[in-house]
Amino acid sequence: MVTKLCNPGGDSRLFSDAERQGVYRAVYERRDIRAQFLPTPVPDEILGRILSAAHHAPSVGFMQPWDFIVISDRSVRRAVLENFSQANREAAERYQGERREMYFRLKLEGILDAPFNLCVTCDRTRTLGSGLGRQSVPETDLYSTVCAIQNLWLAARAESIGVGWVSILDHGQLRSLLGIPAHVTPVAYLCIGYVQQFPASPELEAKGWCQREPLSRLIHFEHWDARDEARASRLIQGGEVQA
Amino acid sequence: MVTKLCNPGGDSRLFSDAERQGVYRAVYERRDIRAQFLPTPVPDEILGRILSAAHHAPSVGFMQPWDFIVISDRSVRRAVLENFSQANREAAERYQGERREMYFRLKLEGILDAPFNLCVTCDRTRTLGSGLGRQSVPETDLYSTVCAIQNLWLAARAESIGVGWVSILDHGQLRSLLGIPAHVTPVAYLCIGYVQQFPASPELEAKGWCQREPLSRLIHFEHWDARDEARASRLIQGGEVQA
Numbered sequence: 001m002v003t004k005l006c007n008p009g010g011d012s013r014l015f016s017d018a019e020r021q022g023v024y025r026a027v028y029e030r031r032d033i034r035a036q037f038l039p040t041p042v043p044d045e046i047l048g049r050i051l052s053a054a055h056h057a058p059s060v061g062f063m064q065p066w067d068f069i070v071i072s073d074r075s076v077r078r079a080v081l082e083n084f085s086q087a088n089r090e091a092a093e094r095y096q097g098e099r100r101e102m103y104f105r106l107k108l109e110g111i112l113d114a115p116f117n118l119c120v121t122c123d124r125t126r127t128l129g130s131g132l133g134r135q136s137v138p139e140t141d142l143y144s145t146v147c148a149i150q151n152l153w154l155a156a157r158a159e160s161i162g163v164g165w166v167s168i169l170d171h172g173q174l175r176s177l178l179g180i181p182a183h184v185t186p187v188a189y190l191c192i193g194y195v196q197q198f199p200a201s202p203e204l205e206a207k208g209w210c211q212r213e214p215l216s217r218l219i220h221f222e223h224w225d226a227r228d229e230a231r232a233s234r235l236i237q238g239g240e241v242q243a
Numbered sequence: 244m245v246t247k248l249c250n251p252g253g254d255s256r257l258f259s260d261a262e263r264q265g266v267y268r269a270v271y272e273r274r275d276i277r278a279q280f281l282p283t284p285v286p287d288e289i290l291g292r293i294l295s296a297a298h299h300a301p302s303v304g305f306m307q308p309w310d311f312i313v314i315s316d317r318s319v320r321r322a323v324l325e326n327f328s329q330a331n332r333e334a335a336e337r338y339q340g341e342r343r344e345m346y347f348r349l350k351l352e353g354i355l356d357a358p359f360n361l362c363v364t365c366d367r368t369r370t371l372g373s374g375l376g377r378q379s380v381p382e383t384d385l386y387s388t389v390c391a392i393q394n395l396w397l398a399a400r401a402e403s404i405g406v407g408w409v410s411i412l413d414h415g416q417l418r419s420l421l422g423i424p425a426h427v428t429p430v431a432y433l434c435i436g437y438v439q440q441f442p443a444s445p446e447l448e449a450k451g452w453c454q455r456e457p458l459s460r461l462i463h464f465e466h467w468d469a470r471d472e473a474r475a476s477r478l479i480q481g482g483e484v485q486a
Contacts, residue, residue: 008283009437011403013272015265022262023269023401027296027394029256040251048479053270055458057393060410062447064456069463076465091378099373108376128453130342133351133410135334140410142382143430146389150300151270153390154397158266160254167303167376167383179467187386194252204305210372213307215298220312222319224422236291 026154029198033162036195037113046159047116050192053155054120059144061129066145066187069119069178074112079177080169080189081111087168106207109166114191119174120149125183145187152190162195269397272441276405279438280356289402290359293435296398297363302387304372309388312362312421317355322420323412323432324354330411349450352409357436362417363392368426388430395433405438 007014015023051068059065071077088108095103111117122145134140153163166189174186204210219232250257258266294311302308314320331351338346354360365388377383396406409432417429447453462475 006286006289006437007403009279009281009403009439011438011441013268013441014403015268015401016261018259018261019265019268020401022258022265023397024292024296025256025258025262026266027299027398030299030301032301036252038252043249044478046249049267051462052458052479053267055456055461056270056273058273058275058396058408060408062445062453062455064461067461067463067467069465069467071465073465087379091376094374094378103375106375128456129447130453131337132346132349132447132452133334135337136330136411136413139385142386143389143392146386147393147396149386150390150393151397153301154266154394155270158258158263160250160252160257165301165303168379170379181467184467194249195254196252198254198256202305204372204375209375210305212305213298213371215295218298218307218310219294220310222312222314222316224310224312224424224427235287236295 022158026157030153030157031162031198031202033164033191033195034110034203035107036162036197036199037110037191038194038196039115040194041115042161042193046161050152050155050159050161054148054152057144057148057151059129059147060134060140061132063126063129063134063141063144065122065124065126065141066148067121067123067184069121071117071119072115076177077111077117080117080174081109083169083173083177084109084111084166087170091168102207102209106203106209108168110164110191111166114193116192118190118192119178119186120145120188120190121180122185122187123183124185142185142187149188156192160194162193162198164191166191265401269400273396273400274405274441274445276407276434276438277353277446278350279405279440279442280353280434281437281439282358283437284358285404285436289404293395293398293402293404297391297395300387300391300394302390303377303383304375306369306372306377306384306387308365308367308369308384309391310364310366310427312364314360314362315358319420320354320360323360323417324352326412326416326420327352327354327409330413334411345450345452349446349452351411353407353434354409357407357434359435361433361435362421362429363388363431363433364423365428365430366426367428385428385430392431399435403437404435405441407434409434
């Protein structure tokens, strides 16, 4: 952990080293959990804390377009699992041979393993904020909702709680199952619970599905065409925090 | 700060109280900064750290669809500011009377005030991850990019650095200014730098544009139509962390 701290603005609420390390630990030790869920219930108080973290995300025009559907009922979750299974069979068809076998060995959801699921939605018509900031890029309400999800994901990690985002779902079916109205978009379906462990690296990396891209290839200066890997490498040298 | 910790899975990398508090502090003390930027340069090492935090966000199928364009050149930023000014004049037309006056009093960007800007993009055709998880909901690549932005935003707060998301921009013009190719979507244009202070509450709340919605109204149980504010209030009682 690099410890150099800068405070030119005289931030009176400067983070201590341990607090700052907590933020980086949450970032680096957060995992997309599918296989490691324990059935142990999450106390209401802690669920309240991670939902409150979500609710304090930034939102365009302070629109707060999110809603949270907490799903514990196993019959509802079995229906979501059936939705996943169908969508996953269709998704698998794009792979062939060894890649297809590898695909089927991946565990891509923890819908029934986790003690509860959470559907996070975006109300595209919410009038809070009076549309401020949404005229140029209407999708910013969806983006705000994702900021809430990432807040929740990091707060959960700090509470030793794992989160897995199930993206292989027919959202039309999900919408009718959960009674989500037409003006509301389901953004994420999450499985949430305590875990046996947080794996050291992302499962898709550990299982050889693909590797992490070097960050230096993804940094441009002033213009898209102006990549400079040497300059980018210097930038992140010492900056890559290893938790 | 509530300190009850649960660790049923025996998480060997349990967060200390201070580390966990750091995560909640970042969540609650993060602000969308427009008016408080200092021109002080951000050291390369710290820029590297917050970019690395972004790069360690979750992404669908480990696709890592993001790129980062670091923009310091004032002539480029002046062109972006002109883009904002035009888009903002158009946006203001939806408001009338007192609301319109209030709108014009809001400062909605810090493009030239901050020492640098950052455009975060999403390459919709990146083949990393081989499309895993993207067939049901193709927008998940955009959502992954927003997770990266929120990671960066929280890491920046822990470094006493402010971030402001400028959403009032014509993205077509932004694309041609920065040379962003057609298959890449600009997701966010951020102003980044040290600040005079982090305001105690969101500017739109402080200035009376709108208020924070009670979280209990946004929680549903099992089904969209099953809201239960009393149950939701109990859930978040003691759970709302006041930093």
